[in-house]
Amino acid sequence: MRVLIVDDETLARSLLREHLAKLPNVEVVGEAANGFEAVKLVEDLNPELVFLDIQMPKLSGFEVLELLGERAPSVIFTTAYDEFALRAFEVHAVDYLLKPVEPPRLAAAVERAAERLRNKTPPPSAHDLAVSARPPGRTLERILIRHEGRVHVLPLERIDFIEAQDDYLSFSCGGKRLRKQQTMADLESQLDATRFVRIHRSFILNVERLARIDLYGKDSWLAILGDGTKLPMSRTGHAKLKELIG
C-alpha cells in the first residue's frame, strides 16, 4: 500500500515513518510538511492512504480533505488532542490515531484502511467532518477555492458578495471573481448570519459592504455596495437585512 505522511512536525513524521517501516506491504512514498504540499503530493504521487495531521499551517487536515474532494484517497487522521475533531471522527466513523501513536493501533488502522480499499469504500465527506468538528458557536472563517491549479484561501472579510451561477458559487472580492462548486444553501448554513445575509435567491451579501438600499420597484430593492455594485434584493432578503441593521 502506497502511503503519504502529512504533518508539519519533522519528528512526528519520522516517528510515523519508523513505525510504518515495520509493517508489511506498506511503502511510504512521500512526506508533506503542510496542507499545500499535501494536496500537491496526493495528486502527483497518487497514494492509497494518507496520514493527515489536523493542525497545520495554512491548511488544516479537514481543508486538505475538502480540496482533494473526490480524488481523496483513504485517510487516517492523526492528532495530539482536539476534542471537537475527535467528536467529529466518532460521529462520522472516521479512522484516527492519537499521538504519540502506539504501533499496535497503527497496524490495526492500516489494516482497516486496506479493507476499505478492497471494498472501495468512499472517503468521508470533508464537508460533514469540518462542520461537526467546528467548536460550538464558531462559524466558517474562510473559503478554500482551487482555481487554475492554485489554492486560494479567502478570509470571509475579504468577500464582497457571493452569487449563485448554475452549480457554482462565484465569490466576489475587490473586483476579482473566484468560482467554487457548492450550493447556496450549504454555504449559507455555515456563515455567520450577522455578517452575511442572503438578500436574494442568488445573492449573499457581506453586510459590511452595503452602502445604501434603493427602492427599485414594487417589492424589490437594490443593494448598493461601497464600490457602486448593484445587487437585486427580494422582499424576504430586504426584511432580513432590515432586521439586522435596523
Next chain:
Amino acid sequence: MHPILKRRSRLVLYLAVWIVFGLLLTVVFIFGGRAPPLWSLYFAVPMAMLLGMQSLSYWYLVQSMPPGETPIVRMVISWVAAGLASLVAWLVLGYLWAQYLLEPGENYGDETYGILGLMIFAGAIGISLAVLGHYLVGAFERSRNAERRALELQVLAREAELKSLRAQLDPHFLFNSLNSVAALIGNDTAAARQMCFLMAQFFRKSLTLGREQAIPLSEEVGLAQTFLAIERVRFGERLRSRFDIAEDVRDVSVPPLFLQPLVENAVHHGVAHLLEGGEVCVTARRREGFVELIVENPCDPDRPPSRGTGVGLVNVRSRVETLCGHRASVDVNATDENFRVSILLPYTGAAAALRATA
C-alpha cells in the same frame, strides 16, 4: 458616594449623634445663657441637625486632602477656611431661625448676645468634631477597601494558580511533546533525554512560580525560554526567538505566569501557522516610571485575527489590571501580518502593590 449617605442605618445613627448634640446645646442655652427652656429646645435641636447636614460636605474635603499625602500647612489653612465659612453660614441661618421663632411683635433682649457667644463656641466644637469624625470614617473606609482588595488579589492568585496548572496540562503541549520524545528515542537518545529535562524543568518551575504572589521578571523570562526551547524541538527551524531584557528591569517584581501565556499564544496562534515559521520577540525595558514588556510575533494574513485574541489574553489583561490598578495597561496591536502585545507595569507601583499582599 458619601459613606454616610450610602446606607440608611448610618444616616440615622449620624443624625442621632447630632440630636444628642442639640440636646446638650439646649442644656447649655438654658443654664449658660438663661434662655427659656422650650425656646432653647426649639432653637438648638434644629440648629444641631443643620450643622450635621452642613458637615456632610466635609467628606469631599477629606477625600481631596488624604492625611499623610497633603502638606500640613495646606490642610490647616483649608480646614480653618472651610470651618469658618461653615460657622458663619450656620450663624446666619441661626439668626434667621431665631427670628422665625419670635411671636409677632416680640423682640430679643440684650441678653441674647450671650447666646451668640455660646453659639460660636458650640459651632466651633461641633465642626471640629465633625471634621475629626469624617477623617475617622475615611480611614475606616480606606482600610476596608484595602482589605477587600487584598481579598480580591488572593482570589485572583488562586485563579492564576489553577490556570497555570491547567496550562501545564495543556493537552496539545503535553501530547505533542511526548510525541517528540517518542520520536527522538528512536534516533537521537541524547536529544530525547534533553527534552525530558526541559519538560521536567518547565513543569517544576510553573508549579512553584504559580504559588508565588510576585516573582522577579528574570524568573518569568526563564520560564518562557524553557517553554520555547521545548516547542523548538517540535517546530525546529521554524520557531525562532529573541529576548531583549534590559539589565535594570531583571529584578522587577511581576505577577507570575503572565508572560508565558503570551509567548504560548505567539507560538500557537502566530508562528505555528506560517510555512516558513517566524520569530517570537520578547522585549522588556524601563520607560519613564514604567516597565514596558512587548511580545511580538508574525502571523498568517490568511487567518482571521479573531482567533489570535484568545482567552489567554483576556486573563492576562484582567490579572495585570487588578494587580496593578489603572496605572497598568495591556495594549494589543494586530495587523494582518503582525501581532503585538505591550504591557506597561508601574516600575515601583507593581512591586509595592504585590508586596502589600504577599
